[in-house]
Amino acid sequence: MKIDLTGQVILVTGGSSGIGKGIAIHAAKCGASICVVSRDEEDMRAVVKSIEADGGTASWEHADVTNSEQVHEAVEKTVARYGRLDGVVANAGTNGTWAPIDEMTPEQWRKTIDVNLTGTYLTVHHSVPHLRRQGRGSIVIMSSINGTRTFSNEGASAYASSKAGQFALAQMLALELAPSKIRVNVICPGAIQSEIHEKTNRENLEKIETPIEYPEGDIPLTGGEFGTPKQVAELTAFLMSDLSSHITGTPVWIDGGQSLIV
Ligand code: NAD
Numbered sequence: 001m002k003i004d005l006t007g008q009v010i011l012v013t014g015g016s017s018g019i020g021k022g023i024a025i026h027a028a029k030c031g032a033s034i035c036v037v038s039r040d041e042e043d044m045r046a047v048v049k050s051i052e053a054d055g056g057t058a059s060w061e062h063a064d065v066t067n068s069e070q071v072h073e074a075v076e077k078t079v080a081r082y083g084r085l086d087g088v089v090a091n092a093g094t095n096g097t098w099a100p101i102d103e104m105t106p107e108q109w110r111k112t113i114d115v116n117l118t119g120t121y122l123t124v125h126h127s128v129p130h131l132r133r134q135g136r137g138s139i140v141i142m143s144s145i146n147g148t149r150t151f152s153n154e155g156a157s158a159y160a161s162s163k164a165g166q167f168a169l170a171q172m173l174a175l176e177l178a179p180s181k182i183r184v185n186v187i188c189p190g191a192i193q194s195e196i197h198e199k200t201n202r203e204n205l206e207k208i209e210t211p212i213e214y215p216e217g218d219i220p221l222t223g224g225e226f227g228t229p230k231q232v233a234e235l236t237a238f239l240m241s242d243l244s245s246h247i248t249g250t251p252v253w254i255d256g257g258q259s260l261i262v
Helices: 018-029 041-053 068-082 106-134 157-180 229-240
Strands: 009-013 033-038 057-062 087-090 137-142 182-189 251-254
Touching (some): 009 018, 009 068, 018 033, 018 057, 018 229, 033 041, 033 068, 057 068, 068 106, 087 106, 087 229, 106 157, 137 157, 137 229, 157 182, 182 229, 229 251
Parallel strands (some): 009 087, 137 182
16 A cells, blocks of 8 residues: 655654664655654765655754754754654664673663653654644654563663653553644564664673574564564554554554564
8 A cells, every 4th residue: 555645744863774764765755754863964964865866855953862952953943944743753772781780880771761762752742842733743653572572682671671661651642642633653673674783782691691592583474584674664654644543552563473472
């Protein structure tokens, strides 16, 4: 089914790489004007260039999602540029540090919670006034199977807690914002191809790992092959569109069945 996002303005945090980049490019193909918000200017420029080369409309704004002023400025500049805001994808995130709980430092803990959970709060906090003014809107929060269905990645306690927080936040906000016709849904991906896996800081996990091996691979639908940013982008476009006009407060696991066994 063709998703039509013509006329929509959508802000995507963490849109400079991986899943967010896939979402930005796909939503632009569906007709939306995109603002990519992230920290890496070169990567953001490249995403905008590729959307424009494809005939789409896009811009970028620099912001660290843990910084309230920077997020506020990015949202305001987006609205000033396009005159409106229809959709927000709170996708920026980090795996942070995975380590035994007695070794994880308070700084490592706070960093993960700050980027994933507080960053999501700040993105939504600064965007909602514009969605309210529009009289409708769609927010998608990028959580994970970790913290929502999967609790077996030992050492990922800060990450899973941040993702569980996003999951709760999405459902709280779905109810709070329903009278303003703003829908809030949460996507919970399993393993998806992106750079996040190499960027994970893994410390001494052999001390706490549960020795389980799945001979056929741990993603039932693919035999172990990761999902793609494009697959998550297609789901996000659906949740941004009128095809999902009665869906709010709903988690969607997109993991090839991974979270059913691990
Ligand atoms: P990625 O590392 O490729 O992309 C993360 C993006 O977030 C980048 O654009 C990065 O610049 C941005 N970002 C990180 N910290 C930021 C900050 N403080 N301020 C602004 N931007 C910041 O990773 P990805 O796999 O594309 O992850 C995107 C989201 O998907 C994350 O929330 C992640 O937790 C979630 N997720 C990913 C997977 C997976 O397997 N890839 C699985 C489940 C959930």
